Amino acid sequence: MRITVIGGGAAGMAAAITSAEAGAAVTVLERNAKPLKKLGVTGNGRGNLFNTGEPAYFGDAAFALAALARCGISELAKFFASLGVPLREEGEGRVYPASLQASAVQDALMLRANQLAIDIRCRMRADNITREQDEYLISGRQGIGDDPRHPGEEPFSLHTDKVVVACGGAAYPAHGTDGTAYGLLTAFGHRQTALAPALCALTVPQKRLRGLSGQRVRVKLWLEDAQGNPVHGSRGEALFADDAVSGIAAMQLARFVKEGMTLCLDLRDELNSEQSALPFVQSLAASRPEQPAAELLAGAFSRPAARWILREAGVKDLSAPISALGPAALRAVAGTVECVRLPVLGTRGFAFAQVTAGGIETKDFDPETMESRLSPGLYAAGEILDVDGDCGGFNLMFAFASGLIAGTEAGGGR
Numbered sequence: 001m002r003i004t005v006i007g008g009g010a011a012g013m014a015a016a017i018t019s020a021e022a023g024a025a026v027t028v029l030e031r032n033a034k035p036l037k038k039l040g041v042t043g044n045g046r047g048n049l050f051n052t053g054e055p056a057y058f059g060d061a062a063f064a065l066a067a068l069a070r071c072g073i074s075e076l077a078k079f080f081a082s083l084g085v086p087l088r089e090e091g092e093g094r095v096y097p098a099s100l101q102a103s104a105v106q107d108a109l110m111l112r113a114n115q116l117a118i119d120i121r122c123r124m125r126a127d128n129i130t131r132e133q134d135e136y137l138i139s140g141r142q143g144i145g146d147d148p149r150h151p152g153e154e155p156f157s158l159h160t161d162k163v164v165v166a167c168g169g170a171a172y173p174a175h176g177t178d179g180t181a182y183g184l185l186t187a188f189g190h191r192q193t194a195l196a197p198a199l200c201a202l203t204v205p206q207k208r209l210r211g212l213s214g215q216r217v218r219v220k221l222w223l224e225d226a227q228g229n230p231v232h233g234s235r236g237e238a239l240f241a242d243d244a245v246s247g248i249a250a251m252q253l254a255r256f257v258k259e260g261m262t263l264c265l266d267l268r269d270e271l272n273s274e275q276s277a278l279p280f281v282q283s284l285a286a287s288r289p290e291q292p293a294a295e296l297l298a299g300a301f302s303r304p305a306a307r308w309i310l311r312e313a314g315v316k317d318l319s320a321p322i323s324a325l326g327p328a329a330l331r332a333v334a335g336t337v338e339c340v341r342l343p344v345l346g347t348r349g350f351a352f353a354q355v356t357a358g359g360i361e362t363k364d365f366d367p368e369t370m371e372s373r374l375s376p377g378l379y380a381a382g383e384i385l386d387v388d389g390d391c392g393g394f395n396l397m398f399a400f401a402s403g404l405i406a407g408t409e410a411g412g413g414r
């Protein structure tokens with residue numbers, strides 16, 4: 001049995017290994033110079049491989065859960081153990097390689113692939129798959145560079161019995177995933193849903209974040225739609241740039257961003273309080289009346305964050321004494337601590353997104369096997385499908401799990 005896996009990412013290498021273990025002759029086609037490039041940067045280089053907590057999926061979440069019911073935490077743990085990768089669980093169910101090095105997982109996957117004599121062909125981009133009687137013909141370009149603007153000169157084609165398409169999505173194109181591979185599956189009648197960057201910084205007007213770049217503030221945050229209805233919320237550390245808000249809590253909202261939305265930030269987690277901020281602000285004002293207004297929130301927030309709050313609250317003269325701030329100004333400061341409202345201009349886009357929301361519609365794939373319902377012997381796994389997860393390891397979890405299922409099934413069944 002000849003199996004060709006297109007895409008040497010997490011899903012593709014998992015599929016290649018399990019199908020080779022089942023006895024198939026496996027070829028991996030990877031457009032980058034090396035497989036598993038993206039895996040190396042995951043989790044800030046630590047590789048958050050999966051999550052033992054409540055699954056948090058979007059797109060076709062039911063499909064993701066059905067796949068994880070077949071290949072879940074214990075199967076994934078077994079797979080990494082078989083590769084010789086000990087695991088370590090950190091907060092919120094996040095599981096990493098015990099070495100906290102994503103590169104260790106890259107090495108272990110490559111070692112196993114070499115042991116199994118998997119034929120890994122790099123700098124090869126598959127552009128078309130066609131079905132010819134009982135086999136598939138894959139064609140594309142070989143010798144391509146990492147720069148998608150300079151395609152290789154040489155065409156290639158190869159025949160195979162089964163194909164696993166594991167080309168990732170449209171996020172982080174610098175790592176070989178520019179969204180062009182969806183066509184490999186739509187050519188068979190599979191449909192593609194709308195795509196959006198997910199797990200990505202939200203952009204806001206630059207002048208509203210003046211002086212805040214590099215600051216981290218613990219917040220509760222949520223998006224409001226154009227009518228002022230709260231849409232989706234999150235909690236954690238917001239990291240500010242000149243014109244954007246990132247950090248896991250903010251990035252998790254990217255998939256919900258639509259035109260005309262507002263980002264609301266409740267800063268009271270910095271005070272470790274859920275109570276109205278007004279009594280606290282009033283007590284600070286009473287305790288330091290002779291100090292300049294700039295010092296009103298000293299001790300509660302970092303200096304840049306404190307100044308930002310005062311500016312957002314409309315306090316113009318930061319050198320005037322705190323005693324000159326009237327009750328309305330103190331109420332405005334407390335109100336700002338409870339909710340800063342920033343118009344959302346958009347997201348940083350696919351170039352910086354960690355994952356793609358949307359993808360190939362899952363209803364034409366069987367989550368038990370990852371096989372296409374439209375073309376037998378054609379499989380898909382990983383981010384190319386309409387499944388995306390929250391931060392915390394859920395995306396690699398689905399990529400590895402669906403890859404393991406596709407590889408096992410393509411290689412000959414359970």
Ligand SMILES: Cc1cc2nc3c(=O)[nH]c(=O)nc-3n(C[C@H](O)[C@H](O)[C@H](O)COP(=O)(O)OP(=O)(O)OC[C@H]3O[C@@H](n4cnc5c(N)ncnc54)[C@H](O)[C@@H]3O)c2cc1C
Pocket residue numbers: 006007008009010011012029030031032035036037038039041042043044047048049050124125126127166167168169171172175176177178180181353354355381382383384392393394395396397399
């Ligand atoms: C910076 C960053 C950090 C992340 N951190 C985490 C994390 O800690 N935990 C987590 O769960 N998720 C994380 N993710 C998301 C996660 O990496 C992806 O969801 C996951 O890698 C998807 O796996 P995949 O195998 O489907 O696709 P990918 O890993 O993207 O692999 C697809 C492969 O296919 C190749 N390819 C594409 N088209 C073709 C073609 N036509 N022919 C040949 N080859 C092709 C690509 O070059 C690529 O190597 C992170 C993502 C980024 C960008």
